[in-house]
Amino acid sequence: MAKTRALVSDTLTAWALAHLAADVVLVAGELLANAVVHGDPPVTLSLWAGADVLHLQVTDHNPEQPRHLNLDTDAPHGRGLTIVEALAHDSGVTPLPNTVWARWYLPPDDARAAPASHGRPIHRGRRTP
Numbered sequence: 001m002a003k004t005r006a007l008v009s010d011t012l013t014a015w016a017l018a019h020l021a022a023d024v025v026l027v028a029g030e031l032l033a034n035a036v037v038h039g040d041p042p043v044t045l046s047l048w049a050g051a052d053v054l055h056l057q058v059t060d061h062n063p064e065q066p067r068h069l070n071l072d073t074d075a076p077h078g079r080g081l082t083i084v085e086a087l088a089h090d091s092g093v094t095p096l097p098n099t100v101w102a103r104w105y106l107p108p109d110d111a112r113a114a115p116a117s118h119g120r121p122i123h124r125g126r127r128t129p
Contacts, residue, residue, distance in 0.1 A: 005029050008047060008056075015049055020104055023087040024056060027102050030080040031058035038062065039098060049106070056088075057101035065095050 008028045012021045028045060035043045039060025047056045081100070084091045088102035 001029055001032060004032060004045060008045075011047060012054075017049065017054060017106075020054060024054065024102075024104065027084050027087050028056055028058075030083050031056070031100050031102070034058075034080045034100070035060040035098075038064075052106050054104040054106060055101065056103075057099050059097050059099045061097045063096075065093055065098055 005025045005028060008025050009018075009021045012018055012024060017024075024047075028047070032043070032045050035058045040062040041060070043058065043060045045056070045058045047054075049055070081091075081093075084100070084102050089105045091100070091102040093100050
């Protein structure tokens with residue numbers, strides 16, 4: 001996971017979006033960890049920037065959709081989607097295959113700096129039994 005977080009950070013820096021790196025790296029780590037632990041392979045993380053938006057998504061093939069858990073304050077895990085909602089401007093889940101996505105809307109200054117329609121999968125992983 002550390003290599004993937006570093007790759008996300010490096011990619012954002014190359015796209016002149018380093019000021020978003022802390023939030024985007026945390027979201028990427030949360031979504032990827034959830035998919036690896038609870039999802040079914042293949043697991044893919046994708047990141048792209050358009051003229052006015054940065055989009056990150058993680059896809060897995062588990063037939064069960066990711067969901068919010070009803071947790072008490074002492075629970076050590078289970079806050080991934082809540083963290084994503086707190087850090088991204090917009091987020092959601094698309095079923096079959098399960099795709100959890102997050103978006104950050106770029107102000108005009110960032111939109112000019114970000115490459116148009118840049119995107120690629122940056123991590124593919126398999127959960128080992």
